[in-house]
Amino acid sequence: xxxxxxxxxxxxxxxxxxxxxxxxxxxxxxxxxWYRQILGQKVEFLVSFYNNEISExxxxxxxxxxxxxxxxxxxxxKIRSTKLEDSAMYFxxxxxxxxxxxxxxxxxxxx
Amino acid sequence: xQTVTQSQPEMSVQEAETVTLSCTYDTSESDYYLFWYxxxxxxxxxxVIRQEAYKQxxxxxxxxxxxxxxxAKSFSLKISDSQLGDAAMYFxxxxxxxxYIFGTxxxxxxxx
Numbered sequence: 001x002x003x004x005x006x007x008x009x010x011x012x013x014x015x016x017x018x019x020x021x022x023x024x025x026x027x028x029x030x031x032x033x034w035y036r037q038i039l040g041q042k043v044e045f046l047v048s049f050y051n052n053e054i055s056e057x058x059x060x061x062x063x064x065x066x067x068x069x070x071x072x073x074x075x076x077x078k079i080r081s082t083k084l085e086d087s088a089m090y091f092x093x094x095x096x097x098x099x100x101x102x103x104x105x106x107x108x109x110x111x
Numbered sequence: 112x113q114t115v116t117q118s119q120p121e122m123s124v125q126e127a128e129t130v131t132l133s134c135t136y137d138t139s140e141s142d143y144y145l146f147w148y149x150x151x152x153x154x155x156x157x158x159v160i161r162q163e164a165y166k167q168x169x170x171x172x173x174x175x176x177x178x179x180x181x182x183a184k185s186f187s188l189k190i191s192d193s194q195l196g197d198a199a200m201y202f203x204x205x206x207x208x209x210x211y212i213f214g215t216x217x218x219x220x221x222x223x
Contacts, residue, residue, distance in 0.1 A: 031209065033210065033211075035211070037154070041215070042202065042213045042214065042215045042216055043156070043202065043204075043211070043213040044213070045210045045211065045212070048209065048210055056208060056209075056210060089154050091156060093211075095209070098144055098206060098209070099144070099146075099158075099161065100211060102155070102156040104153075104154075104155050105154055105155065105156075107154070
């Protein structure tokens, strides 16, 4: 069964550094998403992406964040100048119809 | 604004017993989808069950079933014959403009 994959599974970075989180969506899916879950809290929507552009973003998704589909398979989330409060699990999801399929997540730790 | 409320931060159930997790939501839409996700310690989001709002019949997946009350905007999850592997965080979710809105979660403990 096809699945969404994410790399790395765990990323540790120093405050102020840039990180890129990578996702490979399911191949025939057209819509892509990033969600964030701070430890012990609920999962929050960050951004949705369709047809090579952002279709919707939340108030969390400020200028520090960017998304890209650099090739036909990868979907990336870049966080510039990371802050301590960016420490969280980041989930990628993709969909073709209404249901989204989540990747296993990347745990980002900012020290 | 669309919101999803899970009023039980934590629930406990004895192994082999039945437990019900509550979820209410707020929407002005008439056609939508609702989901329950399980998040074990690995933090992977695992789909448990889905419900289309236009279907009156409650969804069922093996030991998991929902009680969907559209007028009351309620979507509870019933787990029958609870197993130790059911212990996890459970999130209720609603789809709005194709993005998920999640509740705050209920931590389910299963007692041996």
